[in-house]
Amino acid sequence: GTATIDHELWHYSIGQLYVFGYAQTRRNLDGCLSRLQVEAWVQGIVMPTAIASNWGSGVSVSFGAPVPSYGTWNSVSKHWLINGGVSWQFIGWGHGQASVVPRTTSTVSPCDNNEPCAAPSGGGTPDSPSPILVDVNGDGYDLTSAADGVLFDIDADGALDRVAWTAAGSDDAWLAMDRNGNGTIDDGSELFGNFTPAYPNQHERLSKNGFDALKFLEGPDYGPSYGDAVIDARDSIYRRLLLWTDRNHNGISEPDELVPLSAAGVLSISTDYKVSRRRDRNGNLFLQRAKSVVNARGVPVSRYVYDVWLSAIAR
Template identity: 30%
Template sequence: MPVFPFPFTPSGPMSPVTTKPWSPTSIPSGPMSPIPSGHSYGFIGAYDVMRGKSPGTYHNRTDADLLPYHGGITIKIAPSGTKYTNEAGIVSASPFGHAWVEFQGESIGWGLGDDKRVGGVDNLTFRDSMAYDASKVVSVTYPLYSENVVGNIERYISELKNGNFDNDWANFSDFKENYNLLTNNCIDFVNSILAVTEADNDAHYLDYIQPLHGLTPDGIIHLLGLDLNQVKEIIEQHINEFENKETPLVIDLTGDGITTIAENGNLFFDHDNNGIIESSGWIESNSAFLVWDKNRDGKINNGNELFGNNSILKNGTKADHGFAALADLDDNNDGIFDQNDSLWNSLELWIDANHDAITDSGELHKLSESGISSINLAHKENGFKDINGNIHGLESTVNWDNGNVTKIVDVYFAVDKNKTIESVTSHIDIVGVNDIFSEVIL
């Protein structure tokens, strides 16, 4: 007889991701000031392009006098909060916004790699134009009249694709091979391409396109009324906050939402599989951890037996988050984890009834006997930080046999790694897998 869910009244569909509405005042005015979302400037006329060193020479010329042009380059800008759909079809909202270019029919940009650590070629992106919500993207296209400038842009992009970021011939660009939110971001990448238009130009710099003024960190500082040190502190605080989080999947059992417990030095768990238990945020007993007792000792020993950023995947690497860890067990790749997947009967729900972060007798319940029929792997960003300092980072839905639907959330627990206890019972699982990944070998 199913023991879950406890009686509840469904709270309705998941609330949408909250994003900051975009308006034309979001970016300083000037040559690149935006127009309503989803519109394009089209081609900028020759007079607008001539913002170089001697524009006055052409003051009586028309665009027709300057044709034919030999190509064009389009700058695309997605404001913060713009929806982004990755290759797996998962939709999220861009927290900082994005900028990229289209050149010769190709979308090319600069961002974090899939594992958020890589640099170089792996940071190049080629699907931004299809991935970002076009209705929110602002674009401007510049004609290029010089074949030499077009050729230089071709060469610059080609060398980046081949991993050559030391372009000595492009001495006007100091773009580096590693992504950095402050000093080498997507805007710097676009500006490095625009800088190429300064070389091999005509005497009047007709093809020279100035960098994105107002979209650089200086523009952000101007908008927020902050100095550079304040901006750095805000960004570094944001990065550090997420570096000190551990992310297990948590299932709402009652429909009342997931309630967490603050990190306060009273609850300790070995999230990062190193045999040392650290002070951690936790959950109340109206929710449950989705777990996999890999060594079959009847206990959940560490983060590798939860589903989160410390789960070891089939390929031996750590998952980025809980949904990625669970998706690794989706045998038929249908985006749903259910009885059709081989490890359905191996997973359990851990209800820590006494909130001690220790698996006591009676706290583990078979997922297959819980009343849950399926878990949806397609997820969205939430980012809600609750009053206990834990972030409800990613969320999706759980379907129950009785027709009810509740949330499953990748909760980013606050963890203080300076408050630790050497664990006697906690230990590192040395995990290997057989060919069908259905048996853990210790």
């Protein structure tokens, strides 16, 4: 059916350096099995890129971000129709603009006119790093505290961070992708969390969390895929996904610690996640979870994988 695009950006409140936006795609149902997807961000700043997809007649995202200065700020959205989950049809771009003004200016805030508004959320993510963790053997997760963790550049800024980690000898593994093809997992941009690039070669466009990062992998930017909200062998990117089991607990990925997802028996990972909010004894927050299917001695078994917001020691 015919698809329509809606996109708006507002200044949150006079005097506050914050913008809030909304992007939506709607279509008339015509009996075709199709998904809609929308992706949105504010230009000119590093922020999580909002993404949502849905079977049916509509999908929308809301997004917010602090901005560094007063002035005019622009937002952009990409809108997709995925026919039968296979054929990606680009519907078009959405654009928004907002003037961020100091309190001394008499311009009226959208919030004062009863327009849609939301409280600032810092992008909607906790102030900690978040990589997806897979319990390979299904025997539970074993993570350390930050103090007993490792040095690893989790936020991909070129400096090592002291972060909680998998315990020595644990079979738990980080979901990873060697984006630059150098044979090692260099930093958090090659894991799947809130420091993962949403798009190839656009490192300023980050994902909100690890499962949102997987949603971007299903898009045409990463090659042919089956747009069904599941990463599996039907998606070309599946072949590049790895599990990193840091058995010696040194924060360095070594060749024998990196195993392709298929070889590890992980058949699929859903990108549709639920909020969990379970915290372990070391303060690590198991905030989002989604289902995976693993090959357990020849039998497909469903297990949860988690996006874990790790404890970290500030530099």
